[in-house]
Amino acid sequence: METTLRIGELGQATGVDVETIRYYEKSGLLPTPVRSQNGYRAYGPAHLERLAFIRHCRALDISLADIKRLLGFVEHPDADCGDINLMIDAQLARVQARLKSMQALERQLTVLRKRCDANHAAGECGILHELVAAAHGESCACHHNIPHESSTASAVRGPFTDGYTTLATLPASLKS
Amino acid sequence: METTLRIGELGQATGVDVETIRYYEKSGLLPTPVRSQNGYRAYGPAHLERLAFIRHCRALDISLADIKRLLGFVEHPDADCGDINLMIDAQLARVQARLKSMQALERQLTVLRKRCDANHAAGECGILHELVAAAHGESCACHHNIPHESSTASAVRGPFTDGYTTLATLPASLKS
DNA sequence: GCTTGACCCTGGAGCGGCTACAGGGTGTGC
């Protein structure tokens, strides 16, 4: 008996999308399986275990590059694990930094949302006013009193970590 | 006197990278400016204001598509602003969902981190053990007692919202 | 035997929001 799985079965078993499995293979995270006569990928228990490991790590939002390194540790259990600690520490730090700036973001959006209670014309919408005023560099409801959250990592990915300089600091020749 | 800015100056004034400004122009967020004789882009106060608006919105992690819609409202102040509210509500909901799952993530990573205190060989590293065991479907320190955080949005972007089924649910023929 | 439909294959493009080139032109100071 040959206990092998086709890609769809492996996907079902691990909860990983078929396309994603192929992507992992292409990226070198999952070793290329043997093929059955019809050319289909045939996976064994080792693949199953490895893919489940990858999935668990991804659920912890560990990057594919770091997962690759972790898999290296799994394969070389005599290596020093200090780097694992560093990796998890870094991961934790990233998550905490993002968390912090997302919390700030939430507060800002909440404040902003309160500016408009009902349906107006856009010209009278407090939210829109607020956004425009903020862009002008006037002190805005969302971004004025949070001096120290500024220097942490940005909420998600962009370059616009908060606490930025506004148009208030502009050459006077250009203001309005 | 012509109060125009070159792209680098506009970038400085608003805190937006030059490449990003060109990207915004290409994406239709920033209108194409006039060119001076040498072919350089020449920006006026309107561009400055608009770019500052965009930047402020990005700091609130509002997507470029939504910013485009907001700019539409700015230009048509007689339109109904109900959609603005909906947009900000949706944005807030997204942020809150992410926040929640990031908090879960942080707890999980913190627990995981505690599994390894000092330098061992990787084979004895509690973190690695934990990750492997979790992949096997054994109840893991990080993912076992959080039944209701599961169905919220995932922490960042991936398909692996937490609380997934593990290998415990597998065809017996393939286990171990 | 034929069709239907579920599954599999490869290769490539697209998402968002930038970021980083290569390969060129322009303008200012020494």
Add this chain to the structure above:
DNA sequence: GCACACCCTGTAGCCGCTCCAGGGTCAAGC
């Protein structure tokens, strides 16, 4: 006359998928 900072266009790359076109394979039902 040269260095250097700035500008231009166009294209490719980043991450982690996700989707698609265009084809092959295989079991079930008629």
